[in-house]
Amino acid sequence: MLSIRIALLLNLFIETSVSFSVEVPGDPIEARIGSTVILPCWISPPENAEALEIRWYRHDQFNNPIVFYRDGKIQDIQECFKNRSSLSPRSDQSGGLKDGDVSLRLEKLTFQDEGSFHCYVSGDSSYGSKVVDLKITEWSSFSDLPDWSGPWKALFFSLLIFALLALVGLILYKYRDKLKGTKPAKEKDINIEGLRKHAVEVTIDPECSHPELKLSQDCKMVRNGPEYSPSGDGFPYELCAFGAQRFTSGLHYWEVELAQGLTPPKNYWLIGVAKDGSFASRDRSALTPSAGFWFLCSDGPNGFYTNTDPPVKLSLTLRPERLGVLLDYDEGQLSFYNVTESKHLLTISSIFSGPVVPLFNPGVGDQGVLEILDCPIFIESSQLLQSMHS
Numbered sequence: 001m002l003s004i005r006i007a008l009l010l011n012l013f014i015e016t017s018v019s020f021s022v023e024v025p026g027d028p029i030e031a032r033i034g035s036t037v038i039l040p041c042w043i044s045p046p047e048n049a050e051a052l053e054i055r056w057y058r059h060d061q062f063n064n065p066i067v068f069y070r071d072g073k074i075q076d077i078q079e080c081f082k083n084r085s086s087l088s089p090r091s092d093q094s095g096g097l098k099d100g101d102v103s104l105r106l107e108k109l110t111f112q113d114e115g116s117f118h119c120y121v122s123g124d125s126s127y128g129s130k131v132v133d134l135k136i137t138e139w140s141s142f143s144d145l146p147d148w149s150g151p152w153k154a155l156f157f158s159l160l161i162f163a164l165l166a167l168v169g170l171i172l173y174k175y176r177d178k179l180k181g182t183k184p185a186k187e188k189d190i191n192i193e194g195l196r197k198h199a200v201e202v203t204i205d206p207e208c209s210h211p212e213l214k215l216s217q218d219c220k221m222v223r224n225g226p227e228y229s230p231s232g233d234g235f236p237y238e239l240c241a242f243g244a245q246r247f248t249s250g251l252h253y254w255e256v257e258l259a260q261g262l263t264p265p266k267n268y269w270l271i272g273v274a275k276d277g278s279f280a281s282r283d284r285s286a287l288t289p290s291a292g293f294w295f296l297c298s299d300g301p302n303g304f305y306t307n308t309d310p311p312v313k314l315s316l317t318l319r320p321e322r323l324g325v326l327l328d329y330d331e332g333q334l335s336f337y338n339v340t341e342s343k344h345l346l347t348i349s350s351i352f353s354g355p356v357v358p359l360f361n362p363g364v365g366d367q368g369v370l371e372i373l374d375c376p377i378f379i380e381s382s383q384l385l386q387s388m389h390s
Helices: 002-016 151-174 176-180 192-194 377-389
Strands: 019-022 027-031 038-041 042-046 054-055 066-070 073-077 084-086 104-106 115-122 128-136 213-215 221-226 253-255 268-275 293-299 304-306 322-328 332-336 344-349 358-363 370-373
Touching: 002 073, 019 115, 019 128, 027 038, 038 128, 066 084, 073 084, 192 322, 268 332, 293 344, 293 358, 358 370
Parallel strands: 027 128
Antiparallel strands: 019 042, 038 104, 054 066, 054 115, 066 073, 084 104, 115 128, 213 221, 221 370, 253 322, 253 370, 268 293, 268 358, 293 304, 322 332, 332 344
């Protein structure tokens, strides 16, 4: 009887001291950001792990595990892994905890999840621990994207196609004129009354004008004097008159009459603005924006052109009878308008520094005069001021 008891106790000791080992893959596990991954871990030889203690933790945070399983259930999950971590079979053939499979499932992976994960399993008489390395990679193609199902996937691709079609439509609209082989018209319908709200009084400064110009008494009409004799066949750029008003900011508008009575519109003229203190030159190449000149010139059969670099040439079927000039000092823009036809002709963009003044040149070769007009809006405001002072 004693020998039987000793044998039973020896068998019981052997059974309770059977040990197991923890196994993991030898290579790191790779997964895409945002996806779901299984970190495999199992005990060998296989045995039911439902009664064992299972810890998954990172680095040296043994007491702060990602997942802590004991007494047949999960006791705790680390805050940053809640709702995205659990114990899960490593394959469809695995029997899960009953077969010793203690693998960890992670969802919605982030770059912070990359690194080492410790798989720790312990029982009454044995324990083991191994490390699984996780490597996070970016999406490389549409095939790597999460498997969106149902309406979300359809909605995504519908929005993508719509965005591409909208982009193509925008490109076609922007370059429609080039695709048709045409150029956009430079003349645009505008509201002259809106421009006249910025009307200012403009007169010519006799002391700053070419000595061979003839001015009216009110300094609003100018033409070449009878004594002036051109020194060549080109446009007389030196025959300039400068306005008495100086502008350093804001919007300023004035109009110039180019047709008097029944006479045809002038063929030769130059109108624009110049930096205060600039001096006109016979040499056209000296009258540049960098030298303080911005203008539109009508040179008879040579047509209309600006002094910009490169110059802009206009093909106007109707020669302007009245020219409107809008100076937007702050935006660096000088715009010209055919007042009679209510058309925008062109806008010169530049950067103004220091005071600028109106610029006029009546040219030579026709009998017409160049007349600065008092715009209706300006006249009304002047009359109102006079009535207030009377």
